[in-house]
Amino acid sequence: MNAAIEPMRYKDHVIHPASVKLLPQVFCFSSSAVILGEVDLAGSDPIEVGMAEPHNLNTLDTITRRFSPRRIIPVQMTVDDVTRALNMAYGISTPALETDANLLGAVVPQGEVEFARMDDRVQVAQEPIDYADQEYERIDTLDVDMGRRGRSKRTDDGQPSVVHVVNDMLMDALRRGATDIHLENERKAVKL
Structure with a gap:
């Protein structure tokens, strides 16, 4: 899916x-x-990365390997600032973003890019189902193509692959700001 994505300003x-x-x-x-600013993959300019822990060698090493041989310049940011910047980039709406309008600067026009959002996954709640004298609300998850460039989200029998189910579950938890994920095995269902 192509959509017009425009760069935004967050603070400086x-x-x-x-x-x-x-x-x-x-x-x-x-x-x-x-990542701060626009990165030209064909270029050789250093890449600025906003980090809450700019001295975290594991994170720096992972980013450096990803963009080798380019130089990575860590920029100190608070966790909240990084989260707000990521939410802006991924189109995730949060009350802090909606009320903190003075942090948002002018929008710079830009061309089209391919992207995916977690909001492309829709959950449909249906009537409660009675299993062994306990009521469960059945939630069907409708997966739509999230622009994963050739990777199928389904196995040969049409079911979502385990990897994609777990990835979607983790992404949804991150998007909601969850600190824990609990799975409870029920008789005919798994409660999340």
């Missing part, structure tokens, strides 16, 4: 969604790191 930095998405979303949220 330009947040370019296509460039932010050069690093996996789960990695960015879990390590509190965000």
Whole structure:
């Protein structure tokens, strides 16, 4: 899916969604790191990365290997600032973003890029189902193609692959700001 994505300003930095998405979303949220500015993959300019922990060697090493041989310049940011910048890049709406309008600067026009959003997954709640005298609300998850460039989200029998189910579950938890994920095995269901 192609959509017009425009760079945004967050405080003193330009947040370019296509460039932010050069690093996996789960990695960015879990390590509190965000690419700042526009990255030309064919270029050789250093890449600025906003980080809550700029001295974290594991995170720096992962990013450096990803963009080798380019130099990575860590920029100190708070966890909240990194999270807000990532939310802006991924189009995730949060009350803090909606009320903190003074942090948002002018929008710079830009061309089209391919991207995916977790909001492309829709959950449909149906009537409660009675299993062994206990009521469960059945939730069907409708997966739509999220622009994963040739990777199928389904196995040969048409079911979602385990990897994609777990990835979607983790991404949804990250998007909601969850600190824990609990799975409870029920008689005919798994409660999340």
